[in-house]
Amino acid sequence: MKTLILGLGNPILGDDGVGWVVADKIRAVLSDPKSGIADPQVVEVDTASLGGLSLMERLTDAERVILVDAIFTSKKPVGTVSKFTLSELPDLSAGHSASAHDTSLRNALNVGRSMDIPLPEDENVFIVAIEAKNVYDFSQELSPAVAEAVPQAVKAVIDLIN
16 A cells, blocks of 8 residues: 655744654654665655645545644643544634635545545545644744654554554
């Protein structure tokens, strides 16, 4: 099954860059032939600062996707790592996107599927989310709690690959 691991966020906005940091660590693990974790022909690792329709386009031809991103719920301690599928995530932006030219990922995937674009099903889109707080501060550094969560997030992604 062709798998895309995509670290999301903005690497110059503090904790929002954690998806990129995790993706870099995963890339290093997968490039080590001794790891024996995944075939590079089947698993691709990338980073992006995308959402909605642009993110949907990036997921084209992937059968399974693992998105790694910061999340801000205020319901869990900063640094908490959570795993869930897109189908388990409420579509909070449905109907009220910040832009008339964009939409939620779930809506974008549904539109793409209706146009016969080869996209993964919602239950094959996994999200590894790291609870963050400082996602608007200009910085290339993660806060200590988020930085400490990176190895746990890497392990969560590796578990999903396997």
